[in-house]
Amino acid sequence: MPKSNASPDSASEQRRLQMADIARLAGVSVSTVSRALNGSELVNAETRQRVAELARSLNYSINLGARNLRRQENKTVAVVVPYDAKSRQHISDPFFLSIVGSIADALTDRGYDMLLSRVDAERLDLASQWFDSGKALGVILIGQWRHHDQLNEMTLRKLPLVVWGGEMPQQLYCSVGGDNVLGGALATRHLLALGRRRIAFVGDAQLPEVWLRRQGYAQALAEAGLAPDPALELAAPFEPGVATAIVQDFCATRRDFDAVVCCSDVLALLTIQALRASGRSVPHDVAIVGYDDMPLAAYCDPPLSTVHQPVAEAGAELVEALLGQLRGERVGSRTMPVYLKLRQSAPAPAS
Amino acid sequence: MPKSNASPDSASEQRRLQMADIARLAGVSVSTVSRALNGSELVNAETRQRVAELARSLNYSINLGARNLRRQENKTVAVVVPYDAKSRQHISDPFFLSIVGSIADALTDRGYDMLLSRVDAERLDLASQWFDSGKALGVILIGQWRHHDQLNEMTLRKLPLVVWGGEMPQQLYCSVGGDNVLGGALATRHLLALGRRRIAFVGDAQLPEVWLRRQGYAQALAEAGLAPDPALELAAPFEPGVATAIVQDFCATRRDFDAVVCCSDVLALLTIQALRASGRSVPHDVAIVGYDDMPLAAYCDPPLSTVHQPVAEAGAELVEALLGQLRGERVGSRTMPVYLKLRQSAPAPAS
DNA sequence: ATGAAAGCGCTAACAC
């Protein structure tokens, strides 16, 4: 039952204006309206003006679905944030949210639209739906999670894809991320310079980014002639809901460490709280370095020493990588610099 | 030059599969494929199965643009976050970002897609483009900003719209928000109970939400027989970049207040920092209550006493309000309960 | 149970 222009009973029932209406009102053909609205030189300047004004005064906008179908184009990018189905946590980590904000701005600047969605972290490949169904010209995925393999497959299937995360050996897909090895090493070296020798590591090394940070951690320990102690490595996920109990248990059980490298600022905060609950002070008894340098890190108690990630630049890099791919360029993965921001949770060494 | 199946030179050049391809491969007509993929009972169960499997094995997905065009439907909601063009700040306030996350989850749960975009806070009416162009079935706007009037106009134009914010007198549009009057009053009453008498108010009262909170503030003062002192009201915007200098100047100049009601946790943090820089301690010299109760508020230095906003529920409420409108229901604005969360920045009174 | 054909709102040859 198409287009019954009948009774607009519900508030939203107004039939949408379309080109034919504008054409009729302007006394020209639809093609002329189309041309005018697209700023074609082929149409008389005066007519163009008149049509444009009419359209504006009626709040008419070209139906983009129809245009895209006809033109075979699309200016929408899907941004996908995986979630852990087991804990069904909402997007909450400020770092992920900030990255999303950064991408939103980068896309807006370039005239692209952003489709934001969630996907089960066990089925990252479902993100390709956005491309397959033509809703998006490509996908930006936030994080690699545990399924490196799925990401490789997606690329083999020619899905235009860019992933925020670390660059792994034999990786087929394009990733953009901070220098995780360096980040892990910087954090660890700093704690060593503080005289700490029993340095714990908190983060789930099944995640590529964390795995790389652990490499940096181990490397820094080696430089100091130390070996990592597996008992001091705690596999805590990023989701605060799940991590809290794990971290609390760890801090309650073990008292044989004097510093911790945490894989996010949120984890650092949880760790600090757990340490206090077990009667230790930060940084006196245990020094802490976080990761991300979220905007609020400076205002925490104590202010966090942390590895700064290039969030502001991340959006632009991710978007450029994707658009480059679509232009047919061979864009490699990119590792962006990180640096250590010193605050009270692991202060500068007294010189 | 349509569909030249020629040389796929660029990585993304693969011609997208379409129904005709599936039909050919399955030896049936496109109509049958369409029916099968939509689970129609009209098609033989065996055929349906076979077609479905073929499509899946080829990673075929229905082209949603074409489907929507034909069906005249759309399951996409535009979520619009205004920005201040003058300061061109990126989305950074953790509260806004959390709301966006909450909406993303609510939409995903209901099978809707989310288009996230930004708009100049002076031209909120541009958000209607998403609807006019058919990209979205309605708009959720985060915050009212300074243009209440534009929002009213948009509603008059029959734009399906829901706004996160406070309910103002003579408001035509549908809003969903926390109880701002109550929030302002709760914060102020608590500070009064602490014995504070010179209570400052930090927030830009040009924004409806802040204006309402100020009402609550004034009301609580009145209950205690006090009148608000205009000199203690500081018009600071939410953007940290702009607010910092304003807050610092205020704290450096005036020393005649013993408490502050801040309109966001981020403003509270900035205020605490500025107070310390001017030699005062929190909460001893000046007690602070923030607003939002962002996830990190408990980990700040000192942990923030703050008005808790119902972020987790907000997404569902906003989405339901919009969908209700689209169903033709008359949905009124909704004010959700808030409560005070006591922490160290303005602790519970010693009893 | 399946196919043929019309058409969603737009654009781009191709006429004139």
Place this chain on the structure above:
DNA sequence: GTGTTAGCGCTTTCAT
């Protein structure tokens, strides 16, 4: 410079 026409990839009558 402007109009006519043929689709974009799908859904859905209407036939069979």
